[in-house]
Amino acid sequence: MANHMRLFRAFILGLVLLGAAAPVARAAVLSVQPAKMTAPQDQLAVVEVRLNSGQDVVNAVEGKVSYDPAALEVVEVSKAGSFLTLWVAGPTVDAVAGTVTFTGGVPNGSYVINGRVLSLVFRPKQLGATSFVLDSIASSVRLNDGLGTAAELRTEASVVTVGVNDSALSLTSTTHPQEQVWYATNDVHLAWTPTTGASYAFILADDPGALPDERFGTAVATTTYANVADGAHYFVLRERLPKDSWRTVAIRRVLVDTTSPEDFTPVVTSDVVPGKRVLVFQATDVMSAVVRYTVQEGDTVTNPATSPYILQDQKQQKALLVTAYDAAGNQRQAKIAGVHVAAKRQPYLPILGVGAVLILLCGGAIFFMRRRK
Numbered sequence: 001m002a003n004h005m006r007l008f009r010a011f012i013l014g015l016v017l018l019g020a021a022a023p024v025a026r027a028a029v030l031s032v033q034p035a036k037m038t039a040p041q042d043q044l045a046v047v048e049v050r051l052n053s054g055q056d057v058v059n060a061v062e063g064k065v066s067y068d069p070a071a072l073e074v075v076e077v078s079k080a081g082s083f084l085t086l087w088v089a090g091p092t093v094d095a096v097a098g099t100v101t102f103t104g105g106v107p108n109g110s111y112v113i114n115g116r117v118l119s120l121v122f123r124p125k126q127l128g129a130t131s132f133v134l135d136s137i138a139s140s141v142r143l144n145d146g147l148g149t150a151a152e153l154r155t156e157a158s159v160v161t162v163g164v165n166d167s168a169l170s171l172t173s174t175t176h177p178q179e180q181v182w183y184a185t186n187d188v189h190l191a192w193t194p195t196t197g198a199s200y201a202f203i204l205a206d207d208p209g210a211l212p213d214e215r216f217g218t219a220v221a222t223t224t225y226a227n228v229a230d231g232a233h234y235f236v237l238r239e240r241l242p243k244d245s246w247r248t249v250a251i252r253r254v255l256v257d258t259t260s261p262e263d264f265t266p267v268v269t270s271d272v273v274p275g276k277r278v279l280v281f282q283a284t285d286v287m288s289a290v291v292r293y294t295v296q297e298g299d300t301v302t303n304p305a306t307s308p309y310i311l312q313d314q315k316q317q318k319a320l321l322v323t324a325y326d327a328a329g330n331q332r333q334a335k336i337a338g339v340h341v342a343a344k345r346q347p348y349l350p351i352l353g354v355g356a357v358l359i360l361l362c363g364g365a366i367f368f369m370r371r372r373k
Contacts, residue, residue, distance in 0.1 A: 031156035040165035109144025283324035
């Protein structure tokens with residue numbers, strides 16, 4: 001009996017030890033990182049939404065990030081470097097409500113360890129502490145179980161302390177002087193005022209979280225990039241002072257669009273405005289969006305023009321030329337030929353012609369009879 005008790009106790013102890021050694025299921029964590037950061041006022045900064053799925057294989061992430069629009073301006077939401085490859089909705093920024101919403105997925109699912117979901121590029125507007133907060137109700141992570149089961153989820157916020165910009169460095173660009181403006185040039189020149197004895201490392205990348213290779217620090221204070229692809233790019237500049245560590249001193253957004261809007265076909269119709277011929281048109285631009293149209297009827301130009309456009313010449317005898325402009329000034333034109341209206345035949349012209357023939361015949365007959373006499 002005593003032996004049986006010893007065996008039973010050993011069995012229970014083994015189960016306890018086995019349970020302690022077995023992995024314990026953990027909730028997925030959706031967070032805004034870094035958890036704490038300091039950002040200078042009126043300078044671009046970046047936070048990232050990241051996911052740790054624990055021991056679960058997940059295939060979809062849905063999120064809603066809230067922030068104070070009076071304190072922060074979200075300039076762009078970047079998907080560069082995201083482990084999500086399929087985007088169902090968004091990312092979408094509501095600058096009035098101060099929210100960023102998104103829904104993305106990864107086919108066939110994946111374990112995720114500190115995986116980047118997206119990056120938020122923002123500009124602090126006022127001094128003090130503020131935060132990016134993930135809405136725990138509107139955010140979810142779905143398991144790759146064929147049912148879309150919601151995983152247990154914990155959310156974590158990021159606290160941003162906005163301070164005065166104490167850097168004397170001034171970063172400028174002669175080719176792209178304004179960060180929020182699209183330019184139709186793909187050569188990018190940047191320059192800054194260097195600090196005495198400082199080294200600089202820099203990079204121009206699509207990813208706002210990219211870091212330059214600090215092994216190649218240099219004292220130069222200017223750089224040029226040629227044949228930059230269309231899109232939004234970020235120039236990240238890091239500085240190291242003597243006997244100090246590297247730090248990011250500037251992030252600058254560079255917008256390049258050298259491509260014209262896509263081909264489009266305007267249409268003249270009488271179905272939009274009763275009793276009127278109108279011109280209907282809409283062009284698209286992949287990169288910077290169409291911002292303006294002009295319409296030319298013969299020699300008359302309407303600038304700007306909006307669709308539907310009521311024709312000044314309701315007979316449409318003049319050729320029409322519609323020009324679409326994107327935000328960088330690139331343009332695309334579409335033409336419609338004028339409608340040829342044939343001149344109306346006057347009803348008395350045939351009668352005059354017949355009368356002239358009769359007069360000639362009669363005159364000829366009289367002349368012939370007189371000759372015979």
